[in-house]
Amino acid sequence: NAGVTQTPKFQVLKTGQSMTLQCAQDMNHNSMYWYRQDPGMGLRLIYYSASEGTTDKGEVPNGYNVSRLNKREFSLRLESAAPSQTSVYFCATLGGGRTEAFFGQGTRLTVV
């Protein structure tokens, strides 16, 4: 029972390159979230998906797109990476009538 799995764990991109961060959960949760974490900034919500087929913007959506492919998977895409997107990205899920979120192990992304 893996919980929430994110791939990749580390990535270095050049400015202007694109990439997709993958997140999969086996917890049968409806809600999924993408956050970024920068020093001194806590976790800032990029996008979230309340259920399969729906997505909504969070606090810092610019430069990102998401896809809720099915109930299990929620991907985050950077179409043209910028150095300001250097961060640690976390995927999280919520559901089953519980209020605590469950997190993936994070992706450390560096854009040079």
Place this chain on the structure above:
Amino acid sequence: EDKVVQSPLSLVVHEGDTVTLNCSYEVTNFRSLLWYKQEKKAPTFLFMLTSSGIEKKSGRLSSILDKKELFSILNITATQTGDSAVYLCAAPSGTYKYIFGTGTRLKVLA
């Protein structure tokens, strides 16, 4: 816009000290406030608080919520080096959003 604010941003103490971390919130239709501990990787859940004045306790950690003054505190007594981490508070916002504070970075020196 709903928000969660934590203080202090960072704290350095010595083993054995007691620390108090603060979290204030402004959340429409408030339902709950949660505390997480983050060491090197993903945050892990500590407490969920929904009612004022009821202390939640786990070992040396305890937390309480004041819904009148809109804040929560996390206390850690007899701190140990293993308590060094970032402590985050969070709250559900709106129907499906979930927002976090900036975190308090605690360093416990031996």
